[in-house]
Amino acid sequence: MASLPDANQGEFRLGMLFYDTRYRSLTIQVIFFMLFMAGAAWLVNNVIENLRILGKDFDFGFLTVRAGYDINQRLVEYSNDSTHARAMLIGLLNTLLLAFLACITATIVGILAGVLRLSKNWVVARLMTLYVETFRNVPLLLWILLVNAIMTESMPSPRDFRGADATASMMLNDSVAVTNRGIYVPEPLFTNSLGNIDIGIFLISIDLLAVLAAVYVGIYINRAVLRRATRIQHETGVRPTTWWQSVLLIAGIPLVLLALLGFHLGYPEMKGFNFSGGIHLRNSLLAMWIALTLYTGAFIAEIVRAGILAISRGQSEASFALGMQPGRTMQLVVLPQALRVIIPPLISQYLNITKNTSLALAVGYMDLRSTLGGTTINVTGRELEGMMLMMLVYLVISLIISGAMNFYNTRVQLRSR
Amino acid sequence: MMKTTMIFGTLVSTAFAAGIASASTLDDVKARGELVCGVNTGLVGFAAPDDSGEWKGFDVAICRAVAAAVLGDQSKVRFVPTSSQTRFTVLASGEVDMLVRNTTWTFSRDADLKFTFAGVNYYDGQGFMVNKDMGISSAKELDGATVCIQTGTTTELNLADFFKVNNMSYEPVPVETNAEGQQQYLARACDVYTTDASGLAATRATFADPENHIVLPEIISKEPLGPLVRHGDDQWADIVMWTLNALVAAEEYGVTSANLEELSKSSPNPEIKRLLGSEGELGAMLGLDATWAKRAIAANGNYGEIFAATIGESTPIALARGLNAQWTQGGLLYTPPFR
Numbered sequence: 001m002a003s004l005p006d007a008n009q010g011e012f013r014l015g016m017l018f019y020d021t022r023y024r025s026l027t028i029q030v031i032f033f034m035l036f037m038a039g040a041a042w043l044v045n046n047v048i049e050n051l052r053i054l055g056k057d058f059d060f061g062f063l064t065v066r067a068g069y070d071i072n073q074r075l076v077e078y079s080n081d082s083t084h085a086r087a088m089l090i091g092l093l094n095t096l097l098l099a100f101l102a103c104i105t106a107t108i109v110g111i112l113a114g115v116l117r118l119s120k121n122w123v124v125a126r127l128m129t130l131y132v133e134t135f136r137n138v139p140l141l142l143w144i145l146l147v148n149a150i151m152t153e154s155m156p157s158p159r160d161f162r163g164a165d166a167t168a169s170m171m172l173n174d175s176v177a178v179t180n181r182g183i184y185v186p187e188p189l190f191t192n193s194l195g196n197i198d199i200g201i202f203l204i205s206i207d208l209l210a211v212l213a214a215v216y217v218g219i220y221i222n223r224a225v226l227r228r229a230t231r232i233q234h235e236t237g238v239r240p241t242t243w244w245q246s247v248l249l250i251a252g253i254p255l256v257l258l259a260l261l262g263f264h265l266g267y268p269e270m271k272g273f274n275f276s277g278g279i280h281l282r283n284s285l286l287a288m289w290i291a292l293t294l295y296t297g298a299f300i301a302e303i304v305r306a307g308i309l310a311i312s313r314g315q316s317e318a319s320f321a322l323g324m325q326p327g328r329t330m331q332l333v334v335l336p337q338a339l340r341v342i343i344p345p346l347i348s349q350y351l352n353i354t355k356n357t358s359l360a361l362a363v364g365y366m367d368l369r370s371t372l373g374g375t376t377i378n379v380t381g382r383e384l385e386g387m388m389l390m391m392l393v394y395l396v397i398s399l400i401i402s403g404a405m406n407f408y409n410t411r412v413q414l415r416s417r
Numbered sequence: 418m419m420k421t422t423m424i425f426g427t428l429v430s431t432a433f434a435a436g437i438a439s440a441s442t443l444d445d446v447k448a449r450g451e452l453v454c455g456v457n458t459g460l461v462g463f464a465a466p467d468d469s470g471e472w473k474g475f476d477v478a479i480c481r482a483v484a485a486a487v488l489g490d491q492s493k494v495r496f497v498p499t500s501s502q503t504r505f506t507v508l509a510s511g512e513v514d515m516l517v518r519n520t521t522w523t524f525s526r527d528a529d530l531k532f533t534f535a536g537v538n539y540y541d542g543q544g545f546m547v548n549k550d551m552g553i554s555s556a557k558e559l560d561g562a563t564v565c566i567q568t569g570t571t572t573e574l575n576l577a578d579f580f581k582v583n584n585m586s587y588e589p590v591p592v593e594t595n596a597e598g599q600q601q602y603l604a605r606a607c608d609v610y611t612t613d614a615s616g617l618a619a620t621r622a623t624f625a626d627p628e629n630h631i632v633l634p635e636i637i638s639k640e641p642l643g644p645l646v647r648h649g650d651d652q653w654a655d656i657v658m659w660t661l662n663a664l665v666a667a668e669e670y671g672v673t674s675a676n677l678e679e680l681s682k683s684s685p686n687p688e689i690k691r692l693l694g695s696e697g698e699l700g701a702m703l704g705l706d707a708t709w710a711k712r713a714i715a716a717n718g719n720y721g722e723i724f725a726a727t728i729g730e731s732t733p734i735a736l737a738r739g740l741n742a743q744w745t746q747g748g749l750l751y752t753p754p755f756r
Contacts, residue, residue: 016658054509054562055531055648068574080577157605180606181563273608297550364591374502378569381530
């Protein structure tokens with residue numbers, strides 16, 4: 001009689017869910033999932049219950065109602081007759097503008113400070129240490145308020161520019177006015193403007209698109225020229241001089257287009273209470289921009305320094321041994337490898353900048369937090385809807401930035417062969 | 418196993434049952450032994466801490482009167498400073514029992530935000546303050562001006578309407594608190610500061626050179642400022658409303674903190690008797706004792722006394738009674754009868 005070898009295995013007892021390693025991890029996961037869902041359900045239920053007690057509903061209809069308030073910095077058309085959704089768009093564009101400007105300048109400041117902190121020059125290195133340690137160890141909000149206070153308190157008021165005995169004067173050949181309400185700079189104007197195209201939500205200047213296209217065409221042709229130069233160099237050993245062609249292509253094509261469009265500058269002028277004409281860079285924007293740049297720049301400097309230090313000295317020594325100059329060594333040997341270390345934490349810093357723009361309310365910069373999350377919520381009383389919408393928008397922006405940077409990261413990653 | 422499942426089941430069901438079990442605000446306040454009152458972050462005359470850190474002002478006195486009526490002690494108030502942006506959330510979430518914060522009674526705040534306004538303690542209107550050296554005498558001359566304005570207020574919407582109706586343009590500079598607006602205005606980062614006229618007077622009083630600033634004659638809106646409570650607790654709304662009414666009625670009948678004791682014993686006027694609890698059962702109808710109004714008046718005096726002590730003409734803020742005089746004096750203060 002053959003024995004039944006695994007007689008017991010077919011039989012399933014409830015206790016095996018805990019004592020049998022085959023099932024245990026699954027059991028634990030199921031229990032945790034149930035607890036998590038119960039917690040989430042309780043929270044949602046709590047919200048519904050409380051809203052019911054307060055007699056409030058959950059409705060996004062307020063977005064289509066007339067906003068009724070004005071916004072000073074508008075990248076696209078907006079008036080107080082526009083809807084709350086439109087006000088939200090204005091705020092969103094202001095947030096994106098600020099995040100974009102701050103990401104670029106913070107990266108430049110960060111790379112410079114990070115490289116200079118490794119400098120062999122004692123003074124330069126210590127100065128950069130001082131910069132990094134001061135800026136990253138004081139809360140960002142204080143820097144924002146400080147910059148704003150300096151600009152409002154110490155710059156002349158527009159009325160000081162007026163009259164025969166003006167105490168303040170414009171700079172750079174009467175083209176730039178620095179006031180305590182912000183900086184007025186000349187604006188580009190076109191006499192033969194191509195007009196705008198309406199893409200439904202807002203208008204886009206065709207002039208701007210044309211100039212961008214011209215720059216792109218110039219760069220594209222220039223790359224072909226450089227490829228040809230490299231080919232000739234490979235064939236003959238002599239690289240033909242191409243710099244004047246590059247200058248002509250990259251600068252020349254857009255310049256010709258600008259001349260055709262009748263480009264000229266519109267200067268700010270003192271009129272009534274304020275300067276009119278020109279582009280008004282408001283104090284709130286400048287304060288946010290400068291503070292975000294310097295603060296995040298300090299973090300980026302450390303990331304860059306860490307990235308460079310992560311490349312072993314042997315690499316640069318080998319490069320020197322081959323006769324490469326320090327500049328070329330940095331450009332061709334160290335940086336390409338350092339980037340792999342630098343990019344991932346850099347993504348976090350860009351995300352930080354974007355999220356930190358929501359501090360803008362402190363200086364009255366009308367970003368998403370100040371429009372949708374501020375006045376709109378106050379006027380309509382829709383805190384829950386407004387806050388959730390705002391969280392969703394920030395989440396989407398952050399995911400997009402993160403996705404784009406991750407894509408770039410995979411491009412600079414080491415290809416293992 | 419059965420046991421475990423049951424434990425989970427019990428946990429989950431108790432979690433669901435543990436929603437908010439809210440008693441009435443009056444019971445909450447009594448149980449706590451303290452009234453929590455939302456006020457301005459700092460507007461001298463209306464609500465601001467003095468040198469010794471004690472809250473003083475016109476709005477503060479209303480809170481103190483309610484505390485005296487309900488708890489019998491005007492010092493049993495905790496003041497929660499709220500910005501124009503946070504005030505409604507703070508009230509709706511139950512963090513404060515009542516809000517007295519220069520808040521305009523509007524239709525949508527009453528109907529849509531689900532608050533109940535318990536009367537009006539100050540009839541106000543939005544005005545503009547400018548520096549005298551600008552040589553401006555009317556708000557109609559403000560075309561193109563830069564205007565400092567607190568965000569999240571009705572003034573922000575009135576401002577937009579006023580400039581639109583008069584076909585003028587302006588540049589808004591949003592600020593979050595009165596202090597910030599004051600700083601921007603004094604640094605001349607804005608030409609004009611706009612808020613309720615009472616707020617302008619209070620702000621101006623704190624300047625080093627108040628004589629160099631004028632409030633323009635145009636009042637561009639109606640701003641009835643009043644205490645508000647959450648919608649749905651009518652008893653509590655009644656207590657706040659009738660405490661305010663008692664202060665106003667006391668002034669009308671000539672009841673002051675000085676003659677209060679005497680009148681409560683000897684006044685022949687039945688209206689005063691009912692107000693002060695010597696006759697009738699008015700207190701019980703509110704869920705309070707008979708002398709609630711007497712205590713409220715005893716706290717800081719009647720409406721007129723509070724006005725004179727905090728924002729009246731003898732104070733630096735120097736507001737005239739104007740619309741806030743009794744109806745018998747040509748003002749708007751008119752309480753329903755205590756009967």
